[in-house]
Amino acid sequence: xxTMNHTLIEVKDLKKYFPITRGILSRVIxxxxxxDNISFHIRSGETLxxxxxxxxxxxxxxxxxxxxxxxxxxxxxxxxxxxxKLRGDRLxxxxxxxxxxxxxxYSSLNPxxxxxxxxxxxxxxxxxxxxxxxxxxxxxxxxxxxxxASFYNRYxxxxxxxQRQRIAIARALSLNPKLIICDEPVSALDVSIQAQILNLxxxxxxxxxxxxxxxxxxxSVVEHVSDRxxxxxxxxxxxxxxxxxxxxxxLHPYTIALLSANPVPDPRKRRKGILLKGDLPSSIDPPxxxxxxxxxxxxxxxxxxxxxxxxxxxxxxxxxxHLV
Amino acid sequence: xxxxxxxxxxxxxxxxxxxVYFDTDEGLIKAVDGIDLKIMKGTTLxxxxxxxxxxxxxxxxxxxxxxxxxxxxxxxxIIYKGRNLLKLSERDMEDIRGNExxxxxxxxxxxxxxxxxxxxxxxxxxxxxxxxxxxxxxxxTVQILDKVGIPSPEIRIKNYPHQMSGGxxxxxxxxMAISCTPEILIADEPTTALDVTIQAQILDLxxxxxxxxxxxxxxxxxxxxxxxxxxxHVAIMYASKIVEYGSVEEIFENPKHPYTLGLFTSIxxxxxxxxxxxxxxxxxxNPLAFPNGCKFWPRCLFATEICKVHEPPIxxxxxxxxxxxxxxxxxxxYVWKEKAV
Numbered sequence: 106x107x108t109m110n111h112t113l114i115e116v117k118d119l120k121k122y123f124p125i126t127r128g129i130l131s132r133v134i135x136x137x138x139x140x141d142n143i144s145f146h147i148r149s150g151e152t153l154x155x156x157x158x159x160x161x162x163x164x165x166x167x168x169x170x171x172x173x174x175x176x177x178x179x180x181x182x183x184x185x186x187x188x189x190k191l192r193g194d195r196l197x198x199x200x201x202x203x204x205x206x207x208x209x210x211y212s213s214l215n216p217x218x219x220x221x222x223x224x225x226x227x228x229x230x231x232x233x234x235x236x237x238x239x240x241x242x243x244x245x246x247x248x249x250x251x252x253x254a255s256f257y258n259r260y261x262x263x264x265x266x267x268q269r270q271r272i273a274i275a276r277a278l279s280l281n282p283k284l285i286i287c288d289e290p291v292s293a294l295d296v297s298i299q300a301q302i303l304n305l306x307x308x309x310x311x312x313x314x315x316x317x318x319x320x321x322x323x324x325s326v327v328e329h330v331s332d333r334x335x336x337x338x339x340x341x342x343x344x345x346x347x348x349x350x351x352x353x354x355x356l357h358p359y360t361i362a363l364l365s366a367n368p369v370p371d372p373r374k375r376r377k378g379i380l381l382k383g384d385l386p387s388s389i390d391p392p393x394x395x396x397x398x399x400x401x402x403x404x405x406x407x408x409x410x411x412x413x414x415x416x417x418x419x420x421x422x423x424x425x426x427h428l429v
Numbered sequence: 430x431x432x433x434x435x436x437x438x439x440x441x442x443x444x445x446x447x448x449v450y451f452d453t454d455e456g457l458i459k460a461v462d463g464i465d466l467k468i469m470k471g472t473t474l475x476x477x478x479x480x481x482x483x484x485x486x487x488x489x490x491x492x493x494x495x496x497x498x499x500x501x502x503x504x505x506x507i508i509y510k511g512r513n514l515l516k517l518s519e520r521d522m523e524d525i526r527g528n529e530x531x532x533x534x535x536x537x538x539x540x541x542x543x544x545x546x547x548x549x550x551x552x553x554x555x556x557x558x559x560x561x562x563x564x565x566x567x568x569x570t571v572q573i574l575d576k577v578g579i580p581s582p583e584i585r586i587k588n589y590p591h592q593m594s595g596g597x598x599x600x601x602x603x604x605m606a607i608s609c610t611p612e613i614l615i616a617d618e619p620t621t622a623l624d625v626t627i628q629a630q631i632l633d634l635x636x637x638x639x640x641x642x643x644x645x646x647x648x649x650x651x652x653x654x655x656x657x658x659x660x661x662h663v664a665i666m667y668a669s670k671i672v673e674y675g676s677v678e679e680i681f682e683n684p685k686h687p688y689t690l691g692l693f694t695s696i697x698x699x700x701x702x703x704x705x706x707x708x709x710x711x712x713x714x715n716p717l718a719f720p721n722g723c724k725f726w727p728r729c730l731f732a733t734e735i736c737k738v739h740e741p742p743i744x745x746x747x748x749x750x751x752x753x754x755x756x757x758x759x760x761x762x763y764v765w766k767e768k769a770v
Contacts, residue, residue: 158624159595265712266480295479295713296651300695300706307705322624325654329697329706352699366629368654370696372677375658380633381626384594 112182113284113316114170115146119179121162121169125389138388139165141340143179144415147284152310152317154331154348156324156363160385162340163320167286170318171203172196183284201231204277208289210269214261220247221257224276231280246275249312251305267298274305278313286318291326303329324367328352333421336360339388339396342415346422356424358401395427403428440467441645442491442530442613447505449483449490452498458716460486462669463505465743468613473639473646475660475677477653477692479713482666484649488615490515491647492532493522509613528558531606535618537598541590547601548586551608558609569608577604577634596627600634607638614639616648620655632659653696657681662749665689668714668724671743675750683761685752687729690765707769723755730768731756 120143122136140162147153157163168174170181172188181188183199191199207213214223224243228234234242244254250271261269270290277285287306291299303326309315321327327334328348335345336359344357355361362381369376381400386392395413398404407427415425449461461483468474478484489495491507493514507514509530514522534540542550548570555566567586574582577600590598599619606614616635620628636659639646650656656663656677663680665673665688673686684690694707711728714720722740726732735755743753754760 158626267712296653296692297479297695297709300697300708303697304705304708324625325697325699328699329702348702363625364699366625367699368628368632368652368658370653370657370681370693370698372657372681376629380629382630384596384627 110148110150112146113149113151113184115182116166116170117144117180117182119143119166119169119181120177121165121174122177135389138340138391140169140176141391143337143340143342145335145342145345147316147318149283149316150310150314151333152319152331154327154334155318155320155337156322156327156334157337158322158385160388161337162388163337164288166337167205167288167318167320171205171286172200197231201227201280202283203286204280204282204284205286205288206270206273206277206290209293210266210273211293213273214269216261219258219260220264220272223261223272224279227276227280233280242279243275246278249278249309250275251301265298266294267301270294270298270302271305274302274309278309281313282315284316284318286320288320289322290319292321292323299326306330324363336363339385339391341396341425342423343397343425344423345415350419350422354422356418356422356429357397357426358403358428359397362400362402395425439470441470441509442466442468442647443506443508444487444491445506445508447487447490447507448503449486449495450501450503452501456717459669459719460716461490464666464669464671466664466671466674468645468647469662470645471639471643472661473648473659475656475663476647476649476666477651477656477663478666479651481713481716483669484666485617487666488532488617488647488649491613491615492526492530493517494526524558527554527606527611528609529611530613530615531609531611532615532617533599533602533606533619536622537595537602538590538622540602541598543590546587546589547593548588551601551605554605554608570604573604573608574601576638577601577607578630579604595623596630599623599627599631603631603634603638607642607644610642611644614644614646616646618650619648621650621652628655635659653693665692668719669716670724670753671751672725672753673751674743679750683750685746685750685757685760686725686754687731687760687765688725690760690762690769691728694765694769723753730765731760 119140121140122138124133125135125137126132127134143166155163169176188199221243224246225239228239228242244257247254247256252268252271291302294302319327319330331348333347334351336343338359344360355364365376383400386399392399394410395408398408413425413427415423417423418429444464444466446463446465447461448463451458451460476484490502502515551570551573552566555561555569570586571582574585579585579600620631623631648659660677663675663677664671667688673689684693691709695709697706709728714724720727722737726736741753741755743751745751746757
């Protein structure tokens with residue numbers, strides 16, 4: 106069986122709208138279109154980077170895929186199975202295959218549980234092992250993520266941010282998942298710790314044959330970890346391409362703006378690119394036409410009226426822009 | 430972008446052998462332990478370091494905002510316009526704070542008062558320091574909001590902080606800080622909580638205000654990209670000490686201290702993808718138990734016996750470049766590469 110390169114997860118026309126209600130009857134007066142018609146896939150062993158500004162919907166995508174919240178419309182297929190149709194045992198098995206690492210290791214670990222119990226929780230819940238065997242698995246995991254097995258009985262407050270993030274990674278690994286969603290896993294960490302965690306994620310990916318959906322806003326980090334990169338703007342994917350292609354030939358004006366806004370650590374290459382004006386518009390009433398036109402430096406009349414579709418420009422390079 | 434020639438106008442602020450300690454139940458924490466810094470008039474000094482190295486404490490001591498107890502300013506001088514700020518009376522300090530030296534904090538979300546309109550918060554400083562009447566202050570506030578790029582400022586002046594986005598709030602913080610045209614602006618991680626595109630806007634704003642008002646800036650950050658973009662000088666701080674100082678070109682081109690070299694090689698850079706990033710071995714030392722000798726030696730690739738005993742002073746190796754390392758003369762990025770890779 107060819108395990109490399111088959112499609113692990115496929116997301117099709119995914120939508121998630123949150124209702125805005127008013128009055129004692131909670132009348133729905135409007136919708137926040139957090140995720141609007143998103144499609145992408147991740148192959149086995151691949152890392153897809155998902156980049157965008159706060160509020161663009163990247164975290165909502167991850168929550169919907171994990172079935173932590175239910176979608177408004179659309180399908181997600183995990184190894185060919187329709188995730189939203191799973192019930193009972195099949196759903197439990199699916200939950201094992203997909204795990205998440207959160208941004209802030211200070212709030213994602215229960216302060217009342219020991220490190221051992223935090224990591225063992227999933228193993229117990231899925232009845233994988235008990236007693237001594239369970240403890241052994243957890244101790245091995247602690248060592249896999251570069252901690253000492255003797256930390257088993259200690260509590261999260263005794264650890265630094267980087268160590269806590271390692272505990273969160275061990276917890277995500279405990280059920281032998283196929284896909285790990287990394288939601289800004291290094292944004293809260295110091296530069297030198299960030300390098301440790303990124304190296305660890307690279308190492309684990311190889312050892313455990315993992316795939317990652319790597320959500321971040323840091324364009325240097327995402328280049329380092331990803332095989333392909335997608336940018337999101339106001340609930341839509343605006344560009345998706347192989348990492349090399351993404352950096353050498355960015356096509357969407359939003360991608361170009363993001364890249365030019367990223368400060369390069371070299372005083373000879375001071376930023377002098379396009380400056381995006383203004384903030385993200387409200388996703389309750391997204392602008393008509395292309396959603397980016399209000400901030401786009403090259404927008405034309407057409408962009409204000411007609412909504413662009415995501416088109417394939419080269420092999421695997423898709424862009425949502427009239428002008429490309 | 431900058432057309433100041435650094436150094437020819439003399440320092441506007443000079444920190445000499447500053448020591449700030451905290452007397453806690455667990456013991457004495459030496460948060461800042463004998464640092465020297467100079468900010469030249471009209472230039473921007475970037476203070477770089479990881480959490481807990483003492484960079485924010487340095488900023489707060491300039492404004493004398495260290496809570497005491499437990500904080501103690503154990504020694505040193507901060508000379509501003511010929512006066513030692515540490516010796517001023519609280520009354521005199523109030524005239525300087527927010528007026529001649531002002532500060533922008535990291536989290537615009539939590540540093541604005543939620544129960545006052547943003548107009549009232551900006552006006553407060555103007556009325557207090559510039560002795561203006563209410564309506565005159567109102568007019569000035571509108572002008573300042575306009576200057577920091579807030580659209581329709583006459584309307585926005587009546588808004589509360591929760592009605593604005595993060596980027597807007599940071600603009601408000603900047604508006605507040607520049608409302609009395611300060612000589613020195615201290616910016617403590619001003620863009621860390623913001624998105625990249627908003628970060629670029631804010632950095633540009635700070636820079637254009639500097640060109641217009643001729644302020645000197647002290648910017649604290651852990652983002653080397655931000656420093657490279659905005660600073661004229663850089664000071665690298667590690668465990669309560671400045672380990673390297675110099676012009677931004679010199680530090681990025683010719684870093685000398687092993688910690689600086691480690692920091693520079695541990696960040697991913699676009700276009701230079703590699704399998705593994707360099708990792709500085711070990712962890713930041715516990716401030717209650719700093720190692721003897723050079724504070725970096727347990728993590729340093731070049732450490733020898735002398736480093737464990739004798740703390741190297743920060744010394745000039747050429748004009749505008751100071752390093753605190755025993756082997757400053759022969760360590761450079763080439764020697765480093767051989768050892769680290």
